[in-house]
Amino acid sequence: MTRSLSDQTVLVTGAGRGLGAAIARAFAREGARVAINYRASEGAAQALAQDIGPRAAAFQADVTDAAQVMDMVAAITERFGAPDVLIHNALAGFSFNGEARAHLDRLTWADMAHQGETAVGGLLACLRALRPHFMAQGYGRVISIGTNLVQNPVVPYHDYTAAKAALLGLTRTAAKELGPMGVTVNMVSGGLLRTTDASAATPDAVFDLVAAQTPLGRVTTPDDLADAVLFFASPWARAVTGQNLIVDGGLVFG
Template sequence: MTRPLSDLTVLVTGGGRGLGASIARAFHREGARVAVNFRRSREAAEALVADLGPRAAAFQADVTDPAQVAAMLDAIRARFGLPDVLVHNALADFAFNGDARAHLDRLTWAEMARQLETAVGGALTCMQALQPHFAQQGFGRVITVGTNLMQNPVVPYHDYTAAKGALLAFTRTAAKELGPLGVTVNMVSGGLLRTTDASAATPEAVFDIIAAQTPLGRVTTPADMADAVLFFAAPWSRAVTGQNLIVDGGLVFG
């Protein structure tokens, strides 16, 4: 079963700003109805949907909390109908600042667990909540957001990278279980993006170094990532599941 992007309702977790906002804009551009989830970024999320218009709306929820997710889906159902596509982009607070990162000798399990709770726990909560809807209609698309730091940990952000590695594993096991329901589950992994709130702390010289190392000679943008996310929701990817697409200008070969 395939459906055009313009026929879909899409939930973007952590969609109020940064990469999430670019993903929301990309789906909206293609005619989809977009539910923009936010946890704390109400002002940014409401400004985004005001700019996009009536096919977009903002919904607050902590995606690690099943009760909040259920209430959010009730509100989305009332506005657009339940989501056909889940883009799990939500990220626990994080800044890509190599100088301020938690080094291995003083990294705590609490820091690791905080990243895992949002990356993997948020994906689990949202997928569980949407699985009955996906099963009923025999169709669903789940896209998770990863990182090329798993292939090239040029800066050892232990907590963030470990959480994204676990999310990739969960993406693949979920693809195996949900496939018979007509659901594909894939990951899109970016490099350092120019520029999001998380990468704003990265020195400009680092962007230039990365650009010089890529075959395309430039750093990936949030818009580049967002367009790759569209592929996994579109009919063209109907036979693709359990995959990790690296979008970083060819910096690493996955």
């Protein structure tokens, strides 16, 4: 079974701002119904939904709370129909600032768990809430958002990178289990994005250095990555699952 983007209801977690907002706009541009999840960014999420129009709405839920996720999915289903596509973009509070990052001598397991709770636990909660719908219709598309730091940890953000590596693992095991239901599960991994709230603390010199080392000669934008996410939800990716597509202008090969 394949479906055009305009026929789908899409849930984007952490979509009130930054990359999530760019992903929401990309799907809206293609005619999809878009559920904008937010945890605390209510004003930004509501403004985004209003800007997109009647085929978008904002829904509050902390994705680390399974009960809140279930309630959110019920509210989305009542408004637009059950989500056909899940984009798991939600990120625990994080700043890409190499000078201020936690080094191993002061990093704690609580730091690691905090990142993993949103990255991995959030995807698990969403999958559990959506699985009955996926099974009933024999169709679903799941795209998680990763990082090229797993392949090339040029800056050792230990907690963030470990959480995204674990998310990649869950993405692939979920692809194995959900495949027989007609559900594909893939990851899109970005590099440093110019600019999101998380990368706002990154010095301009670092952006310039990344651009100089990238074959395309520029830093990837949220819109660049959002368009790649569309591919995995489209009919053209119907035979692709368990994959990790790195979208960073060619900075990392493989």
